Amino acid sequence: xxxxxxxxxxxxxxxxxxxxxxxxxxxxxxxxxxxxxxxxxxxxxxxxxxxxxxxxxxxxxxxxxxxxxxxxxxxxxxxxxxxxxxxxxxxxxxxxxxxxxxxxxxxxxxxxxxxxxxxxxxxxxxxxxxxxxxxxxxxxxxxxxxxxxxxxxxxxxxxxxxxxxxxxxxxxxxxxxxxxxxxxxxxxxxxxxxxxxxxxxxxxxxxxxxxxxxxxxxxxxxxxxxxxxxxxxxxxxxxxxxxxxxxxxxxxxxxxxxxxxxxxxxxxxxxx
Numbered sequence: 001x002x003x004x005x006x007x008x009x010x011x012x013x014x015x016x017x018x019x020x021x022x023x024x025x026x027x028x029x030x031x032x033x034x035x036x037x038x039x040x041x042x043x044x045x046x047x048x049x050x051x052x053x054x055x056x057x058x059x060x061x062x063x064x065x066x067x068x069x070x071x072x073x074x075x076x077x078x079x080x081x082x083x084x085x086x087x088x089x090x091x092x093x094x095x096x097x098x099x100x101x102x103x104x105x106x107x108x109x110x111x112x113x114x115x116x117x118x119x120x121x122x123x124x125x126x127x128x129x130x131x132x133x134x135x136x137x138x139x140x141x142x143x144x145x146x147x148x149x150x151x152x153x154x155x156x157x158x159x160x161x162x163x164x165x166x167x168x169x170x171x172x173x174x175x176x177x178x179x180x181x182x183x184x185x186x187x188x189x190x191x192x193x194x195x196x197x198x199x200x201x202x203x204x205x206x207x208x209x210x211x212x213x214x215x216x217x218x219x220x221x222x223x224x225x226x227x228x229x230x231x232x233x234x235x236x237x238x239x240x241x242x243x244x245x246x247x248x249x250x251x252x253x254x255x256x257x258x259x260x261x262x263x264x265x266x267x268x269x270x271x272x
Contacts, residue, residue: 001058006077009065012058013051013078017043020111020253021084024050025075027093028119028181029170031057033162034092037242042250049087051078053094055177057169066180068094068188072101076109088253090114092238094181097121100190100218103197112256113201114249117235120214121221122191124182131182138178143167155208155232156240166239194221201225202252204245206233226257 003010014032016039026034032050039048052059053071065074075098079087088111091099096118103113137146146167151157201222205215207229219227228248233240 003059004078004081006074006081007065007070009054009062009074010060011051011054011074011078013049013082015047015049015082016040017046017048019046021047021049021082021087022249022253023075023079023084023087023089024048025071025089025091025095025098026050026052026057027091027095027117028185029056029173029178030092030094030166031169033057033165033169034236034238038238038246038249041243041246045250046253049078049082049084051075053177053181055174055181056172061174061176064176064180066174066176067184068097068101069105069184071098071181072105075102076106079109085109086111088112088114090116090249091118092116093235094119094185097185097188100194100197103199103201104190104193107197107199110199112252113197113199114204114252115201115215115218116204116245117206117209117211117237118203118215118218119185119188120191120211121188121194121218122214123188124185125214135178138171141171143171146170153234154236154240155206155234158240162239166236191218191221194218195223197222198224200257202248202257203227204237204248205229206235206237206240207231208234209237211235224257226252226259 024035035050055061089099096115099115150163203219205212
């Protein structure tokens, strides 16, 4: 398996295809497995890079660095390692809020930005007892309970074994990743800054996801963004509708942000 030493940490990555680069980042307690049904549908047109965050997936487990800011720095470090001056970033859940940080702090490195069911820009508002319960299930290695609950809360389950593997990945993250990443998402406060994020952005959400309201709020703050909401899809968008998701990504890569204002401006253009 390929690894890169980024800021003193061995991070897993893999790449397929050639062309304009797209870098995919997973969500909290997830891994590069999230994209296994998506990348094969895009690699004929794009250079698709997947990576695992420190403390997750197949990456090493350092003692620290489990913050949104460090994760964003790790993405830039990975891009440097792969000699990607500019790239499109696709981030799911926690990876989405990492994308916000990249768009605000490193816009010069991004061609486009895709936020997939992103964690909220004003911090996660989940009651603390929910995280405490998740921590207890983790401590007790309550694998069967976790699998049952994921199956019950996933709107479209195509392959139950994918849920099983996702739970095993969640159980394998480092303690630092599990606790400190969560706290970093809870404490994240960049909502007021999204108005300054000029990178062409696509927000993708699931209509059956508990984060939908927050996703719509953050989308409305972005000055150069478009939106796609999948019906009867919950939080695991890339898994639940992988073919349709890849099609939406491909369309955005080709056409970018298209808004009603842009269409009206084109209508009024003297060259039309």
